[in-house]
Amino acid sequence: MTKRILVFRELSDEQLASLRQDFSVDYLPDTQSADEPAFIEALSQAHGLVGSSLMITPELLDQAPNLEAIASISVGYDNYPVDELTRRGILLCNTPDVLTETTADTGFLLIMCTARRAIELAELIKQGNWTSNIGRNLFGTDVHGKTLGMIGLGRIGAAIARRGALGFGMNILYTKASPKPELERELGARRLEMDELLAEADIVCVTVPLTAETEKLFGAREFSRMKPGAIFVNIGRGKVVDEAAMIQALEDGTLHAAGLDVFEQEPLPAGSPLSSMKNVVALPHIGSATHETRNAMAQRAVDNIRLALDGKRPLSPVNDQILLERN
Numbered sequence: 001m002t003k004r005i006l007v008f009r010e011l012s013d014e015q016l017a018s019l020r021q022d023f024s025v026d027y028l029p030d031t032q033s034a035d036e037p038a039f040i041e042a043l044s045q046a047h048g049l050v051g052s053s054l055m056i057t058p059e060l061l062d063q064a065p066n067l068e069a070i071a072s073i074s075v076g077y078d079n080y081p082v083d084e085l086t087r088r089g090i091l092l093c094n095t096p097d098v099l100t101e102t103t104a105d106t107g108f109l110l111i112m113c114t115a116r117r118a119i120e121l122a123e124l125i126k127q128g129n130w131t132s133n134i135g136r137n138l139f140g141t142d143v144h145g146k147t148l149g150m151i152g153l154g155r156i157g158a159a160i161a162r163r164g165a166l167g168f169g170m171n172i173l174y175t176k177a178s179p180k181p182e183l184e185r186e187l188g189a190r191r192l193e194m195d196e197l198l199a200e201a202d203i204v205c206v207t208v209p210l211t212a213e214t215e216k217l218f219g220a221r222e223f224s225r226m227k228p229g230a231i232f233v234n235i236g237r238g239k240v241v242d243e244a245a246m247i248q249a250l251e252d253g254t255l256h257a258a259g260l261d262v263f264e265q266e267p268l269p270a271g272s273p274l275s276s277m278k279n280v281v282a283l284p285h286i287g288s289a290t291h292e293t294r295n296a297m298a299q300r301a302v303d304n305i306r307l308a309l310d311g312k313r314p315l316s317p318v319n320d321q322i323l324l325e326r327n
């Protein structure tokens with residue numbers, strides 16, 4: 001029997017053709033929501049799913065009796081009910097590593113743009129308002145030599161810290177996670193308690209995944225403990241931050257500026273104060289959005305689904321206890 005795959009994000013022509021050689025493929029790359037009838041119809045027949053960013057619920061899984069594997073085109077997997085997938089024997093795969101450097105570039109872009117007010121000052125020219133020399137009221141702050149506090153020092157966090165330490169002479173702090181002796185040696189990183197990090201860091205950068213433990217990890221209390229004039233960058237997930245508390249901290253000056261690639265609700269709702277605040281650089285979740293990296297992520301997902309449906313070990317399984325149980 002030829003297995004069916006539902007692909008709900010864009011793949012290259014070559015990737016699609018390679019899947020079509022061995023599988024029957026339903027291709028719905030513009031799916032915006034999991035309750036669209038065409039999606040539900042294809043899901044009801046699918047053995048494999050390839051895509052990203054849809055909220056996959058247990059109720060949705062009830063409509064997918066044949067489903068064996070999901071290959072997410074993302075490293076984050078907070079939109080999947082992992083325990084429920086495992087209970088049902090459905091393998092989940094993600095795309096770590098191939099997006100690490102690009103996402104770290106975006107994280108550093110947010111650090112630079114926020115500290116140097118690059119977007120705000122570029123706008124000045126676009127609006128025809130560069131009519132005299134820039135004065136103190138429009139100066140930014142240095143990045144080189146400053147202290148960078150990493151909340152999460154995994155793959156992406158380490159790649160951002162490496163840019164900071166080796167490229168910009170920054171002091172690196174990190175917290176909570178288990179000790180990272182190699183990064184301490186390589187980058188001179190120091191491990192501190194959260195409150196100590198917040199008190200010392202000029203720039204705090206979030207790269208943790210969204211989990212029950214990290215949801216709203218950052219709230220009014222944490223912002224109030226940051227150094228006056230500090231900058232906050234979030235390239236992890238929006239729900240790690242209490243967004244209302246962050247807006248309040250930006251409005252009352254507790255927080256100097258924020259660089260954000262992720263938000264509590266995406267796309268950012270029209271009228272969110274974050275879309276118009278001068279001290280906010282807001283990007284539409286573009287951490288990994290380059291041609292090269294999105295292609296590599298899609299290729300990893302194609303490889304993962306092919307291996308999983310062939311009964312082999314995928315390159316990057318999330319709930320690989322399923323594989324252990326099978327053997």
Ligand SMILES: NC(=O)c1ccc[n+]([C@@H]2O[C@H](COP(=O)([O-])OP(=O)(O)OC[C@H]3O[C@@H](n4cnc5c(N)ncnc54)[C@H](O)[C@@H]3O)[C@@H](O)[C@H]2O)c1
Binds near residue numbers: 287
């Ligand atoms: N903005 C984007 O486009 C984009 C792109 C890729 C990834 N991401 C997000 O970044 C996350 C991290 O990706 P990664 O590849 O670096 O993952 P990773 O697993 O390598 O790193 C995450 C790190 O966070 C640490 N951590 C978890 N909870 C923590 C806590 N409470 N305090 C401190 N540290 C904690 C973990 O120990 C781990 O070291 C993804 O899960 C995803 O949500 C966003």
Ligand SMILES: O=C(O)[C@H](O)CO
Binds near residue numbers: 052053099288
């Ligand atoms: O987790 C990821 O890979 C990015 O946020 C894209 O969804």
